[in-house]
Amino acid sequence: xxxxxxxxxxxxxxxxxxxxxxxxxxxxxxxxxxxxxxxxxxxxxxxxxxxxxxxxxxxxxxxxxxxxxxxxxxxxxxxxxxxxxxxxxxxxxxxxxxxxxxxxxxxxxxxxxxxxxxxxxxxxxxxxxxxxxxxxxxxxxxxxxxxxxxxxxxxxxxxxxxxxxxxxxxxxxxxxxxxxxxxxxxxxxxxxxxxxxxxxxxxxxxxxxxxxxxxxxxxxxxxxxxxxxxxxxxxxxxxxxxxxxxxx
Amino acid sequence: xxxxxxxxxxxxxxxxxxxxxxxxxxxxxxxxxxxxxxxxxxxxxxxxxxxxxxxxxxxxxxxxxxxxxxxxxxxxxxxxxxxxxxxxxxxxxxxxxxxxxxxxxxxxxxxxxxxxxxxxxxxxxxxxxxxxxxxxxxxxxxxxxxxxxxxxxxxxxxxxxxxxxxxxxxxxxxxxxxxxxxxxxxxxxxxxxxxxxxxxxxxxxxxxxxxxxxxxxxxxxxxxxxxxxxxxxxxxxxxxxxxxxxxxxxxxxxxxxx
Numbered sequence: 104x105x106x107x108x109x110x111x112x113x114x115x116x117x118x119x120x121x122x123x124x125x126x127x128x129x130x131x132x133x134x135x136x137x138x139x140x141x142x143x144x145x146x147x148x149x150x151x152x153x154x155x156x157x158x159x160x161x162x163x164x165x166x167x168x169x170x171x172x173x174x175x176x177x178x179x180x181x182x183x184x185x186x187x188x189x190x191x192x193x194x195x196x197x198x199x200x201x202x203x204x205x206x207x208x209x210x211x212x213x214x215x216x217x218x219x220x221x222x223x224x225x226x227x228x229x230x231x232x233x234x235x236x237x238x239x240x241x242x243x244x245x246x247x248x249x250x251x252x253x254x255x256x257x258x259x260x261x262x263x264x265x266x267x268x269x270x271x272x273x274x275x276x277x278x279x280x281x282x283x284x285x286x287x288x289x290x291x292x293x294x295x296x297x298x299x300x301x302x303x304x305x306x307x308x309x310x311x312x313x314x315x316x317x318x319x320x321x322x323x324x325x326x327x328x329x330x331x332x333x334x335x336x337x338x339x340x341x342x343x344x345x346x347x348x349x350x351x
Numbered sequence: 352x353x354x355x356x357x358x359x360x361x362x363x364x365x366x367x368x369x370x371x372x373x374x375x376x377x378x379x380x381x382x383x384x385x386x387x388x389x390x391x392x393x394x395x396x397x398x399x400x401x402x403x404x405x406x407x408x409x410x411x412x413x414x415x416x417x418x419x420x421x422x423x424x425x426x427x428x429x430x431x432x433x434x435x436x437x438x439x440x441x442x443x444x445x446x447x448x449x450x451x452x453x454x455x456x457x458x459x460x461x462x463x464x465x466x467x468x469x470x471x472x473x474x475x476x477x478x479x480x481x482x483x484x485x486x487x488x489x490x491x492x493x494x495x496x497x498x499x500x501x502x503x504x505x506x507x508x509x510x511x512x513x514x515x516x517x518x519x520x521x522x523x524x525x526x527x528x529x530x531x532x533x534x535x536x537x538x539x540x541x542x543x544x545x546x547x548x549x550x551x552x553x554x555x556x557x558x559x560x561x562x563x564x565x566x567x568x569x570x571x572x573x574x575x576x577x578x579x580x581x582x583x584x585x586x587x588x589x590x591x592x593x594x595x596x597x598x599x600x601x602x603x604x605x606x607x608x609x
Binding site: 127128130131219220221223224226227228229230 | 399401424425426427428429431433435436437439440441442453455456457459513
């Protein structure tokens with residue numbers, strides 16, 4: 104098992120070496136990049152909005168209902184929501200969700216290209232297939248991840264605002280005071296740094312499993328599952344390391 | 352011309368190709384034939400360089416592929432066109448964009464208009480109707496997909512054309528159209544064409560120079576006419592396996608005797 108893991112890591116590093124080389128044609132790269140940003144990033148906004156708004160609203164309600172203590176100031180709900188969104192939800196949990204959506208998309212797309220010989224066709228033409236297919240995906244997702252994180256933070260807060268507006272659990276002024284209270288700007292930087300790492304993990308690990316898919320439709324499905332599982336595990340692992348490095 | 356000398360290839364210690372030497376001539380349709388699992392696809396992919404060879408030479412007009420640098424291999428690949436078994440068209444791109452792809456990638460000195468004109472010429476050369484130009488590969492028939500793949504393969508004026516089982520999945524009439532197209536293009540553009548097949552109709556139709564592979568060995572070499580007079584048992588068992596082709600052989604030999 105250890106030998107297999109070392110072998111896989113070696114293949115991954117080798118693939119990344121091929122991926123991060125000079126494109127055969129820069130014009131084609133610049134043409135692919137916005138397409139990938141749209142496919143992987145823009146098309147994920149819908150799910151990000153939906154989940155962030157609802158989780159923001161639920162977290163607001165849960166915080167209010169579970170911290171009914173006269174010692175705790177009323178504005179603490181907004182503060183808890185803001186810091187939870189900034190520190191973990193909008194970067195880490197959102198990345199886990201994106202590993203499912205975007206990761207499976209990348210792995211199945213590249214995997215299908217592999218089993219239908221489209222990647223061989225690129226290789227025969229003398230094109231660095233890894234560079235042509237994978238680099239725009241990695242760069243596109245890494246560039247778009249911070250935007251998704253910021254979007255998610257605002258949508259989560261909007262969910263909380265909705266609770267303050269539509270229910271009498273908390274007043275709007277207390278909630279708004281809380282989300283502005285004792286703001287530490289580095290938390291945002293921390294969240295954005297994490298999102299860059301997670302974007303790279305999702306795109307590169309999923310591309311790796313797709314690129315080395317072998318066989319038929321079942322194997323593409325397997326590659327897709329492996330991509331989601333392994334990128335999720337790696338996100339959790341890197342999350343611990345980055346938290347230790349950046350916050351302690 | 353492509354020449355293979357003493358080629359050996361193995362996977363996980365198991366030798367798949369044993370000491371293969373052969374010549375593939377310019378302006379002719381050279382066929383690699385053999386049963387499934389005989390090693391013909393490995394041979395073709397080794398010649399193209401998709402599989403690195405263990406030992407031996409693969410000479411493209413005296414340029415040995417295994418000795419080439421990555422840059423030289425990349426340059427050589429631009430002289431190569433390939434028709435894959437399943438066409439391998441990029442399904443996210445339209446028919447015309449599939450043919451434009453190698454031109455946009457490598458023929459950067461050409462203007463956009465010239466690139467498009469070349470793509471249209473290639474598609475018209477393979478007799479594809481203009482109505483199909485803006486369709487996606489999934490929207491056209493298997494035969495049309497093969498024709499688009501041929502058009503893409505010849506877009507950069509290749510010196511060498513490889514076809515991996517070009518007739519697989521096609522009805523006999525469409526298969527014949529594809530065979531004729533490969534033969535015509537080979538002669539018209541003086542290309543060295545290598546076709547990997549086990550389709551007997553194709554062998555009889557366009558096989559100018561045939562190499563028969565059995566269990567990773569080159570078991571026989573000759574023209575389609577020589578097949579009828581060959582006493583190679585393995586070749587006869589393969590080519591004349593069906594009752595129809597047995598009768599064809601009998602009738603040809605009887606006529607010859609007469």
